[in-house]
Amino acid sequence: MKTYVNPVYPYTRPAELDRPGSRRPVVIVGAGPVGLAAAIDLGQRGVPVLIVDDDHTVSVGSRAICYAKRALEILDRLGCGQQVVDKGIRWNVGKVFFKDELVYRFDLLPEPGHRRPAFVNLQQYWFEQYLVERAQEIPGVELRWDSRVVGVSSGTDNVDVAVGTADGDYTISCAWLVAADGSRSTVRRLLGVEWEGQVFHDRFLIADIHMTSDFPTERWFWFDPPFHPHQSTLLHRQADDVWRIDFQLGSNADPDEEKRPERIMPRLRAMLGEAAKFDIEWASVYTFACRRMQHFRHGRVIFAGDAAHVVSPFGARGANSGIQDADNLAWKLDLVLRGDAPDELLDSYDFERTRAADENILNSTRATDFITPKSNVSRTFRDAVLALARDHPFARRMVNSGRLSVPAVLSDSPLNTPDRDLDFACGPGAMVPGAPAADAPIKGLDGDWLLDYLGGDFVLLEFGATLPAGDVAALAASSIPCRVVQVGEASHGGSTLEDARGLAATRYDARPGTVYLVRPDQHICARWREFDVARVRAAIARATCNAPDVIAN
C-alpha cells in the first residue's frame, strides 16, 4: 500500500517460560479495537492488564471505517479521540441513489452544539495504531505480540490461559479473562461455545483506492447504478485520499476471480470514468453474517466485540458496538476487582450488551435484506420502495441502505432507577435512565464540553449549583465515590460549569434543582427533580448491584 506501512511490534521472550508468574487480575485476548479500548480503560483505572495478540501488527487491509459519535466520545475518555478526529474524515450527510437519481438524503447530526461529528471515517489500521500508542503510555498495560492462546481452563476462582510463542508454551493464571479475539475467536472455540445467527450469501468486493477526487465527503450508496447494473455500490472517503468502495457481486460470484485486478479495474473505470487517476491499495471479497453468542459472560470469561457478536457492515454497527462493549465492561470489572461490587455486576454487562447486540443485529439484518433481497417477492417490494421514493416522501424513509449506528439506550437495565418524577421528557433523544449522556457546549475550567466532565467515576450532575458543600464532600468520600458536577450561572464561580447557550438545560430537560446520576460509562442511571442524598446512595447501590433486591439478570 502506498499510504500506510504496517508497524511491526516487538516480541520478547516471556518471563513465564523461565519462572512461574503470579496471578493477574485481567488478561485480554486480542489487541484489536475492542481489546485495546478495554485495556486502556482498565489501565487508566489502575488495573494491571496483560493483553496478548497472535500477530505483531495492527489491522491489515480494509476493514472497519466509520467511527460513530459515541465511539469518539469513548475514545475522548481513553485519551485518543483527538488523534482519530484529526487524521480521519468527518461526515454527517448520506445520499442514496436509485439508478442515476438521488432518492434520499439524510443528515445524522442536524443540530449544532456537539463536540464530535456524527461519524469520522478512518482506516482501521490507523485507528488501532493510535490505540496501541495510547496503551503503550500506560504503565500497567503490558502488550505481548506473537502470543497465541492455545488453551483456556476456567474455574471458580481463576482462569488458566495457555499461551503459545516461538520460544514455547506457558500458562498464565488470571481472575478474569476478556475475549476480544474477533469473529473467529479462539477462546470461544476452546470453550466449545456455539453462536447462532444468519449468513448472507451475497458476495461483496471491497476495494481501497488511492485517488484525488472532487466527490463530496458524504456516504454515497447506489441501488442499480448505470455503472453496476442490478447491484449496489457504496462509497466512503477515508484518510490520505483513500476511498473505500463496496461492490455487491451477487451470490454466484467467484471470490478468487473477482479479486483479480483485471476484474476490478473495469468496475472502477465504469464508476469513476476513463479519465480518473487511481491506484488500488487493497481488494478483497467478503460475505457477511449476523450472529451472536447467547451469553457474553461465561463465568470468569467475558466476551466482547466480534468474538461475542458480528453484524453485516451496513450501518457501521460492528466496531462501534464493540467499543461500547469495552466501555460498559471496564468500570464494572474494576469495581468487582476492588471488591466494591459483587460479580453479579458483570451479569449486567451480559444483560445490557446482549440487548444492544440484538438491536444492532436487527438493524443490520434489515438493511442487508433490503440490499440483498432473499426471494423474488422481497426483491419486488424492494424495487417498489425505490420506484416510489423519487415522488413520495414516505417511501424515501423506507429506503434502507443501512440504519447508521446510534448508541443503545439501556432502557430496561436493572441497574437503572426508574423515574419517580413523571414530568421529565421521555421521547426519542431524551435523557432517560439508560441513555448515554448528551454533550453540550459549556464554559468550565477543564474543557468546553459537558462530556469532558462526565464519566470515569459516578457523577452527580446538578443543575442550579445549590448543593451544599457538605453533601458534595460526603458523596466524594463514599465507598463508591461520586463526583459532583454543577451547572449554574457564571457568578457561582470556581468549578461550576456555565451553560451559556442553555443547551445543557434544554437537552437534560433541567430546571434549577434537577439532578442526574451518570455512570462511569456516561450512561444516565437515575434522575430527580431535587437532590436527596439517600436516594442518590440507593441509586448508586442499585447501579453496582449492591442493593439487596437487585437481580442482575
Added chain:
Amino acid sequence: MAALITESNHPAPDDFYERLIATHRGLTDEESALVNAKLILLLANHIGDPEVLAQAMAAARKGVADSKVAPAV
C-alpha cells in the same frame, strides 16, 4: 385498538374492482407484480395503523398454504 374493516366500505364496489383490473392493462406479469407491490406500500402508508395492517396481513395469508409455517409478527 382499531379493527380492520371487512364490511363493504366502497361507495361502488364494482367500479373499484374494474379499476383495479384496468390498472394492470397491458402489463407483463413482472410489471404487474411491481405495480401491486407499489399499491400495497402506498395504501399501507395511507392506513398507517400497525394493528389494522397486521390484521390485514394475517387475513391475506390465511388459507394460502396453511400447512406451511407463517412468520411470527
